[in-house]
Amino acid sequence: MPLQFKTPDAQPIDPRIERLVNDLIGRIADKWTMLILELLAQQGEMRFTQIGRAVEGISQKMLTQTLRQMERDGLVQRTVHPVVPPKVEYRLTDLGLTLGEAFCGVWLWAETHLDRIEAARAAFDARA
Amino acid sequence: MPLQFKTPDAQPIDPRIERLVNDLIGRIADKWTMLILELLAQQGEMRFTQIGRAVEGISQKMLTQTLRQMERDGLVQRTVHPVVPPKVEYRLTDLGLTLGEAFCGVWLWAETHLDRIEAARAAFDARA
């Protein structure tokens, strides 16, 4: 029988909360979500294609999908203006804004430690 | 021709940095990485199977893979004790620790706003 990883030997904090938080982190800690969050945090209100152009490499499908998820989670507010051609605007809710602020530290970290990471990688690859 | 998302119309901050940071975020904003980071931040040094038991649902494969990546990025230090049976210990580097701190805000946020998110979801699903 192979290893199984079933019974934890660390202290169980509060399994219910723990699971929910991990679940939430898993959903929010997603590349596109973080990128869009950053963008909207600094740009305010934006339209669909505007976001698409700004977030490099995202496909229409992922854009819609991510935006919908964020809307469902209460992070963005979606405003449809009933005009032709359609005009839909996205902006962070206050909940989204607070998440943006929480992520701020991560961005700063990334910017700050970019070269250390690249150096670490180079070193690692050289060793291997 | 469908939409293309090529030319940004927002101000280009510094495309090189921007790309690198996004890239980095993309690699770090991964479920397992974040979970292991959290774990090591609060537990200090841990062995392979210990981590495996503590991180619920992770398979050996993903554990090794994630740990290797983190090592490569300079986030964890891997110490092999040449004994039999093998003993390998993992701990965060100072770089890893700072990242853990940066993420701390996100965890707090998740814990704090859990119910608002669940409420938002319920409301959204009710509307649809």
Next chain:
DNA sequence: AATTATACTTACCCAAAAGAGAGTGACATG
């Protein structure tokens, strides 16, 4: 002589995620 323990690696496979590309509706403009 067989089993146990640890920290893996390798091979195989499947399902889910993501990308590419075309299509839609309704009006405005050339």
Next chain:
DNA sequence: CATGTCACTCTCTTTTGGGTAAGTATAATT
């Protein structure tokens, strides 16, 4: 009358993520 715009949606294919199971090495235990 054709073309373009916007915010999508739909379908198809490719890529990736990740699970399962087995194998490896070595020494101590039974």
